[in-house]
Amino acid sequence: MRPAPPRITLKDLARELGVSTASISNAFNRPDQLSPRLRERILSEAERLGYSGPDAKARSLRTGRSRIIAVVLAETLTYSLNDAVASELLAGVAEVLDAHGHTLLLLSGRQHVSQVPGSANIADGFIVYGLMPSLKVLSDLPAHRPMVAVDFDIAGRPSVHIDNEPACYAIARHALTTPARRPGIINLRLTETPCNGRITPDYRLLAAEHTITRSRLAGFHRAFEEHGIAPAEVPMWNIEENTFEVCAPVIEAILDAPDDERPDLLLCMSDRIALTVLTLAERRGLRIPEDLRLTGFDGIAEGQNRGPRLTTIRQDSVEKGRSAARMILGLAPGDHCLLHTELILGETCP
Structure with a gap:
């Protein structure tokens, strides 16, 4: 048998191209450090000569760094990849990691706790998205290891948030410029114990530091008080999972109430909830906004690409992911980042 040709090394390729070994390494791991023309030349010659890139295992042993960043998701991987808001956040994280030669590792807080640490040990840092179930x-x-929290707080760690309370105050204030006889609020995971339906006094609400839902509720309540409406008199419902299948039974019960009991304004804490209301209301022949006005939160494309368009709050989830990634890589101050939102006026609550 003929012996295999010797494996070309980083130094061999650098000598062949007349560039530094740092340039070769940057072409594979930190493309932002090179001109596009030089990187293309290096990668083209590397492919021709059979060089597949720096040995990741050797680099990890030598530097103690894997160049892997883990995103720990509060939900399952399947749910997160199908959820418009979560998938946009992941796109923002991946964009920054790609540009700086890092790899993205996805972990779910819904896994059994014994499964997570083994995978997590290889990561250089962690972006934790949403309140973990445990x-x-x-x-x-x-x-x-460095850790950044997104949409909640971890003591002693930097965080990325949006202006939840002011945003919900702004949209509720707008909605209440037209008097509402029977306003209602549909929350997302607000109670300490599972509740998929009407929130009664038997349920305790999660603490404000544990969920962004409390900040959003505080914004709604501030607007109610400003308009002379006692927040305690506004009925609230809770949704356990931001999907049509979980939302539908709760919303059907709301819409099927007698005309004099059915809300004429629903403030929803996500666009997915609001879109479910919209679909089920149309099936029942309810006119939007004449019979029922409603608002959402998130600004996902689906809510803006159908009629009537949702009145909602748009958050830049991609930028939220970028911000978290910059912080975990040390490219931005490791402190607390607050992103601003935008009120979008659609036809569901003009």
Whole structure:
């Protein structure tokens, strides 16, 4: 048998091209450090000569860094990849990691806690998105690694938030410029114990530091008080999962109430909830906004590409992901980042 040709090394390729070994490494791992023309030349010659890139295992052993950033999701991977808001956030994270030669690892807080640490140990840092179903997941992550929280807070760690309370105040204030006889609020995961339906006094609400839902509710309540409406008199419902299948039974019960009991204004804490209301209301022949006005939150494309268009709050989920990625890579201050939102006036609550 003929011996295999010797494997070309980084130094061999650098010598062949007359460039530094740092340039070769940057072409594979930090493309932002090179001109597009030089990077294209290096990669083209590397392919011709059979060089597949720096040895990741050797680099990890030498530097103690894997160049892997883990995103720990509060939901399952399937749900997160199908959810418009979560998938946009992941796109923003991936954009920054790609530009700086890092790899994205996805973990779910819905996994059994014993499954997460083994995968997590290889990551250089963690972006934790949303309140974990079990905080033990966080305590099992390597404490010495950088960590950024998104949409909630972890003591002593930097975080990325949007202006939830002012945003909900703004949209509720707009909605109440037209008097509402029977306003209602549909929340997303607001109660300590599972509740997929009307929130009664038997349910305790999650603490404000544990969920953005409380900040959004505070914004709604501020607008109600400004218009002389006692927040305690406004009925509230809770949704356990931001999907049509989970939302539908709760919303059907709301819409099927007698005419003199059915809300004429619904403030929804997500566009997915609002779109479910819209679909089920249309099936019942209810006119939007004449019989029922409604608002959403998120600004997803689906709500703006159908008629009537949702009145909603647009958050830039891609930029939220970018911000978290910059912080975890040390490209932005490791402090607290607050992003602003935009009120979008559609036909569902003109």
